[in-house]
Amino acid sequence: MPPSSYSLxxxxxxxxxxxxxxxxxxxxxxxxxxxxxxxANEDCRELEIADYYQSRMDHLGLLTSRRDVVSGRPNxxxxxxxxxxxxxxxxAGHLDTVGVTGYSNPFDPVIRNxxxxxxxxxxxxxxxxxxxEVARIIIxxxxxxxxxxxxxxxxxxxxxxxxxxEIRENGPIPDFAIVGEPTELEVCHAHKGQLCMHIxxxxxxxxxxxxxxGINAITHMSKVIAAFEGYNDxxxxxxxxxxxxxxxxxxxxxxxxxIASSVPDYCExxxxxxxxxxxxxxxxVSEYRKRIDPLTSSVPGFNYEIGPATIEIxxxxxxxxxxxxxxxxxxFSDTVGRAxxxxxxxxxxxxxxLLCPAVICGPGSIRQAHTLDEFVEIDQVTDxxxxxxxxxxxxxxxx
Ligand SMILES: [Zn+2]
Numbered sequence: 001m002p003p004s005s006y007s008l009x010x011x012x013x014x015x016x017x018x019x020x021x022x023x024x025x026x027x028x029x030x031x032x033x034x035x036x037x038x039x040a041n042e043d044c045r046e047l048e049i050a051d052y053y054q055s056r057m058d059h060l061g062l063l064t065s066r067r068d069v070v071s072g073r074p075n076x077x078x079x080x081x082x083x084x085x086x087x088x089x090x091x092a093g094h095l096d097t098v099g100v101t102g103y104s105n106p107f108d109p110v111i112r113n114x115x116x117x118x119x120x121x122x123x124x125x126x127x128x129x130x131x132x133e134v135a136r137i138i139i140x141x142x143x144x145x146x147x148x149x150x151x152x153x154x155x156x157x158x159x160x161x162x163x164x165x166e167i168r169e170n171g172p173i174p175d176f177a178i179v180g181e182p183t184e185l186e187v188c189h190a191h192k193g194q195l196c197m198h199i200x201x202x203x204x205x206x207x208x209x210x211x212x213x214g215i216n217a218i219t220h221m222s223k224v225i226a227a228f229e230g231y232n233d234x235x236x237x238x239x240x241x242x243x244x245x246x247x248x249x250x251x252x253x254x255x256x257x258x259i260a261s262s263v264p265d266y267c268e269x270x271x272x273x274x275x276x277x278x279x280x281x282x283x284x285v286s287e288y289r290k291r292i293d294p295l296t297s298s299v300p301g302f303n304y305e306i307g308p309a310t311i312e313i314x315x316x317x318x319x320x321x322x323x324x325x326x327x328x329x330x331x332f333s334d335t336v337g338r339a340x341x342x343x344x345x346x347x348x349x350x351x352x353x354l355l356c357p358a359v360i361c362g363p364g365s366i367r368q369a370h371t372l373d374e375f376v377e378i379d380q381v382t383d384x385x386x387x388x389x390x391x392x393x394x395x396x397x398x399x
Contacts, residue, residue, distance in 0.1 A: 086146025094157030122364020127180020
């Protein structure tokens with residue numbers, strides 16, 4: 001049916017809470033923990049949830065495809081073709097979850113107090129379930145889209161984001177994207193980027209009874225840490241991003257030495273830097289070097305290196321006047337009954353890798369994500385489906 005001849009209110013009434021919750025529970029029951037740097041195990045079934053998600057899209061009649069990012073870890077795509085007159089809008093979500101150590105019954109979805117509990121419930125299988133409902137309503141009502149609706153189930157968001165990086169390399173690149181990470185439905189058009197790297201000091205080992213014969217890599221690392229004193233103050237003194245504020249620096253992990261009776265010849269520090277748009281890996285590394293380099297002349301035997309990035313995620317800064325921001329903010333207020341706050345998203349996401357104007361908007365709260373008692377409010381999941389449906393239909397009118 002052409003866009004002019006359907007009743008939006010009638011379509012919104014078709015959002016079916018029962019089928020969304022059933023889909024969500026089935027997805028929670030498929031453990032899709034990110035294997036991180038470990039070998040895959042029985043809880044790490046990204047392949048199985050990808051198969052499941054693709055089969056649900058096949059069942060509805062979407063044109064589906066898949067591409068292995070690495071063996072057994074695919075990205076999944078489902079497309080509802082438009083007539084070519086409008087923009088391609090992607091609804092994107094990741095298929096993996098964080099780990100479950102200490103979580104009792106993480107894959108046993110429980111409904112209680114109008115919530116669905118279980119690992120991945122809010123981060124972010126609820127968003128994935130709502131996407132399917134949008135496609136179902138569009139297809140079953142024979143709505144003629146101007147631009148393609150593209151649903152993407154993405155691998156490995158919780159670690160190196162190799163899934164969305166693969167999309168960045170090989171497409172499909174949409175005109176606009178909505179990433180369904182948990183924002184309690186608020187529309188977030190910006191977030192900081194993240195850069196993690198190792199700083200290493202190299203010394204010379206010897207017996208600790210004669211430490212003067214060695215070079216202590218741990219002592220030298222303490223000087224590196226001291227060299228970063230005031231760095232956050234310096235970052236705060238720079239002009240702030242209107243939404244994201246300032247960049248941040250945090251040393252997170254330190255390793256070095258084997259036994260107390262040896263002078264350690266090696267120490268490494270993992271550092272985390274939250275970046276603003278306009279900052280790059282190169283610019284941050286040169287800031288690090290500016291602070292550490294003076295030690296090479298002032299500290300005898302000082303020797304360091306900075307390793308390649310272990311996590312490297314760009315910042316997101318979609319202009320407020322972008323149609324995807326305007327239309328999703330309108331859809332939020334039409335659904336929720338007040339204006340969205342347009343606050344930044346706290347974490348980093350796949351969105352910058354999709355190479356198009358994008359927003360983060362999804363059911364559930366970041367406060368529940370990654371906890372041992374993860375849940376999502378059922379009403380938020382159905383409202384998410386309504387917000388996505390309104391936005392996708394409104395975007396059809398964008399030329
Ligand atoms: Zn997530």
